[in-house]
Amino acid sequence: MVRWEPGTAERLQKVALELFATRGYEQTTAAEIAQAVGLTERTFFRHFSDKREVLFQGQELLVQAFLDGIEAAPEDASPFEVVACALRSAATFFPDERRPHSRTRQSVIDRNPALQEREHHKLTTLATTVATALRARGVDDVAATLAAESGATVFGIAFTRWLREERSLADIAAEVLAELLTLAARALRPAR
Amino acid sequence: MVRWEPGTAERLQKVALELFATRGYEQTTAAEIAQAVGLTERTFFRHFSDKREVLFQGQELLVQAFLDGIEAAPEDASPFEVVACALRSAATFFPDERRPHSRTRQSVIDRNPALQEREHHKLTTLATTVATALRARGVDDVAATLAAESGATVFGIAFTRWLREERSLADIAAEVLAELLTLAARALRPAR
Structure with a gap:
């Protein structure tokens, strides 16, 4: 069984998904995702190589x-x-x-x-x-x-x-x- | 049954394949393919929308x-x-x-x-x-x-x-x- 640990990556993933679903995938930037959970774009890229990886990690x-x-x-x-x-x-x-x-x-x-x-x-x-x-x-x-x-x-x-x-x-x-x-x-x- | 009619498109296709196989796909241009059968690049593009289509038409x-x-x-x-x-x-x-x-x-x-x-x-x-x-x-x-x-x-x-x-x-x-x-x-x- 794989554990689904709530951490920074999961918070980013959750809010990214909400933004992709409401605003559209193309219209959402990594910086906006990070901002929405009070983090910097740099932190985002420590967890995901790019915006797409949020969906495929x-x-x-x-x-x-x-x-x-x-x-x-x-x-x-x-x-x-x-x-x-x-x-x-x-x-x-x-x-x-x-x-x-x-x-x-x-x-x-x-x-x-x-x-x-x-x-x-x-x-x-x-x-x-x-x-x-x-x-x-x-x-x-x-x-x-x-x-x-x-x-x-x-x-x-x-x-x-x-x-x-x-x-x-x-x-x-x-x-x-x-x-x-x-x-x-x-x-x-x-x-x- | 589908007929395999030899025409301009087929001549272009044949020589393109030879060039792709010998020189490499990336290294071969549409103009070179056309030239190799004595045609212009313009004629090439009347038969194929791009170089890749030669392989998939x-x-x-x-x-x-x-x-x-x-x-x-x-x-x-x-x-x-x-x-x-x-x-x-x-x-x-x-x-x-x-x-x-x-x-x-x-x-x-x-x-x-x-x-x-x-x-x-x-x-x-x-x-x-x-x-x-x-x-x-x-x-x-x-x-x-x-x-x-x-x-x-x-x-x-x-x-x-x-x-x-x-x-x-x-x-x-x-x-x-x-x-x-x-x-x-x-x-x-x-x-x-």
Whole structure:
């Protein structure tokens, strides 16, 4: 479990998100964010390399949650079973009380194509990292890529639904993964 | 089937690829490309909006090949069966005689992160278009996204293998899709 420690970085992040959501991302400067919590721009840049990082910091923790799930998977788990473990672990990163924050963040990202591209790139990086971890478990190259990419797709769809619904991300992700497996099974049925 | 008509655009494309591969993409200008086939820079820009487009023009034809495959799928085909049709249709876009061209193009893209990003974006757009076409067939939202994203993943993996191997893209894509379905089926087996 990752702790969500309230500190300077979190205060900056919270107020930045409010400013991005109300004034607009482009219209908000790092100096204004710092000022709003009584800090200097210099302090802002001690915590974030740039304004965009306010929205993306902590990504490595999410990736780590996936990797923790992979490590915890039984040794004889199939690639998709490992991915299921990874998704369960990643879901702990988004407890329901984080939904309001995530919704605001998403509304900011949805209004800015460059941020959308960055967010999409996050999923790509995630898939690459998961594939590497699967290969390290002895999964062959193509199977590792297929399972990892599928995991990232399931996570992306589940996360979007989690923002709209009130159920837990773990439940939604399990349901979306099950739907993928069922769809695949339907295509394996004997030809009619 | 898409015809590969030799004309001014194709001559420009061919020589551009040679220059990108030998001198480097960044080091080659539109004027130099035009000059190499005895044309003016102005003529170049009548065929391509910029230098990058030389590498990406025709993408809509590939997307159309996917859509043609979807349209040709039997009405009662399951989402993944429709995706299989789309992949077969898309494979006709890359006959084996196109492999040398595609290999050179890929070597240029592999050496430039911005081009890699653009290439990746192509797959994203493809997935979105395929998902829309599946929804239009009455496939529900999540299933359409899952099948479309899986199709794009399979296409990406198959294409990379096609560049390295000597087998047809249709065969490789069918094999990668079958591997995905088999992996998924393994995860559906009863718990041990």
